[in-house]
Amino acid sequence: MTIDVTGSTPTGAGSTPPQTDGATSDPPPPADRRVRLAVTGMTCTACAARLERKLGKVPGVRASVNYATGTATLDAPAEVPDQRLLDTVAATGYGATVAAPGAVDQRSVADRRHAKSLLRRLLVALVLFFPVADLSLVVALVPGARFPGWQWVLLGLSLPIVTWCAWPFHRAALKNGARLTGTMDTLVSLGVAVAAVWSLVTAFTMDPNVPVPNGFWGALTHSGSIYMETAAGITVFVLAGRYLEAWARARAGDAVRRLSELATREVRVLLPNGQLMEIPSREVKQGQRFVCLPGERVGTDGVVRDGTAGVDTSAMTGEHVPRPLRPGDDITGGSLVVDGRLVIEATAVGSDTRLAAMIDLVEQGQARKSATQRMVDRVSAVFVPVILVIAAATLAGWLIAGEPFSCGMTAALGVLVIACPCALGLATPVALLAAAGRGAVSGLFVRGQDSLETGRQVDTVVLDKTGTVTSGRLTVVGQAETADAPGDWLLLAAAAESGSEHSIAAAVLAATAEQHPDAELAAATEFRTVAGRGISAVVDGHQVLVGSPGSMGTRLPDELLEALTRYQERGLTTSTVSVDGRVCGLLALQDSVLDSAAPTVAALQEQGVQVLLVTGDHRRAAERVAKAIGITDVHAGVGPEQKVQLIGELQAAGRTVAMVGDGINDAPALAAADLGVAIGTGTDVAIDAADVVLLRDDLNGVVDTLVLSDRTVATIRQNLWWAFGYNVAAVPVAVAGFANPLLASAAMALSSFLVVFNSLRLRKLPLPSDSSPARPGVPAAPSVPAAPAPV
Known part of the structure; x- marks a missing residue:
């Protein structure tokens, strides 16, 4: 599209075309570079651990694979091309593409589509599971209630659950089996498939004339070996955990996507003949001049060459008062022109802009893995093959002992069922949901990012000024x-x-x-x-x-x-x-x-927490606010990169840092901090980058956040230890033949319910601000000195 701004005729064949880059090949990568891959096909933390080990074996490569965000972050030397990294991922059984900063739209759409698919499967499984469980319980405890063809009714109701609903687990298990590897999906798929196939064989071979005693003991020893409720129960519990996990994962890219939306898609480039031509912003070259009108965002970093305008730079500084810009002033991509017309010369384009740097900082923060997640990765990597070996050894042992094949198969099936990671799959998502519900009552929204677990260790809180401490x-x-x-x-x-x-x-x-x-x-x-x-x-x-x-x-x-x-x-x-x-x-x-600022600072300082104030505003304004709320450590004139640098310096000094902010410019710092807390009245980018959001414009929630995060992480760890401990204790019982699959499935359900019950206790957790908005024992906020009367 060409627009004539000089009164001449529109650009035609004889006009000077826009600048183009004649290069035909990409420049060589730098000596030290960071590569981020968007990975598809991972189904559990064991997948991430295995892929991380494979990538780490490439010479000179350091890898961190995050299952929750579906990303692999690699530090690779120049001599290792991207294609070799992609080939390594493919050889491990997964798909990958090199992700540019902010390129999350397609991944986010795929994640949401996956979550919806899991939800459909879960709903179908739930509808069919209840009649399967009820009928199985009745015919097992009261054999006299068995009617002709009862086993076929069970099989018919269960078939959609163990096939279509459980297909994601079967598909992943088949892919892993083709490469002689195993994940948690392997256990789930084997548990479901073996229980279903064994039940099907029993349905054809069982003798209906064999008497079956009534009661619980009879159900354990003479149930007819129809274990479809076991296969269906495994599917339902694991699907529930996977859906909650997928739902949270689908939202992981929101902060990056909203930052990307600040960048304009089209830029009006000023041609040598004075005309304007709209081109995609990604095609702007360094040195080109482009025009911005009121209400438009600046396409890329540059310097003003002509015109004056008030520019809203809150995306970078957090200060909402428009800044007047004149020829010679620098301007940042993503800034909003409030009034006036500017001619800007591009000084940085593509991944070299400050906005791209902010996006990269947010992605780096979200790619980190917590200590708990790393522990689960390590355990999962060895847990699956160990259980498979134990199940196979159990069957072989019973056969060697001269017992019937049905006894050995029942014991082996008991091992697979009792080791299924149902409780493990529910341990984290249910606790986070319960914490979110409890937090919402007190105006907190717990997002559940992995860094939440460091809340109990926070000893330094960094407060943004504008929109956080102030209104x-x-x-x-x-x-x-x-x-x-x-x-x-x-x-x-x-x-x-x-x-x-x-x-x-x-x-x-x-x-x-x-x-x-x-x-x-x-x-x-x-x-x-x-x-x-x-x-x-x-x-x-x-x-x-x-x-x-x-x-x-x-x-x-x-x-x-x-x-x-x-x-x-x-x-x-x-x-x-x-x-x-x-x-x-x-x-x-x-x-x-804010009235709540001083009480919050006082409460934190009473607990030995160091509190800092950071702002892009000038020092006098910052010191005035700091004095009013009792903070002595003030950092003024600080941009997004400097905030991240400050947090990094504090972390390098051994501090555990919580960042509290509200603006777009706070998003990288929120992601980089050990715990990010956003004000709910702030920008969507800041909210999406944070671990916890204060739904009300009230800083009392900062102290509540530390308490809630402490108890949430403690609950998650209790759940994980119970899930792993239950498997370690129950597997030997199954090997010895004392865990009939019916009993094993009941134990599995009980373990899952215990995890859920333990998590739901968070909904009754008392928080400090419940009894008083300003917290008990904390002095009222000192008032800001009154303005002088009119002269």
């Missing part, structure tokens, strides 16, 4: 006027600002409504936005200009200069009002501190 909304806290100022100068300013959507305009209108509740604003005409400076309008025949002190074009009166100095020393934002060419008023604005 993120400007209010007028002081005003000054000249001796000859018109009495209605504030009303005139408010009328002029009524046509603006700027945050300062909202503050001026609110202050005017408070001071003059009965006044009606006059109509403003000839409204005009002066790019990066302010607004002007005609009100009741007066020319009114509202803007920054430096935009007035004249020296301020002495009485206003004194007030300006006083306000700036307090770190306040200032705006001047001019009527008919004379500066007559000065407004001081500030972002109000």
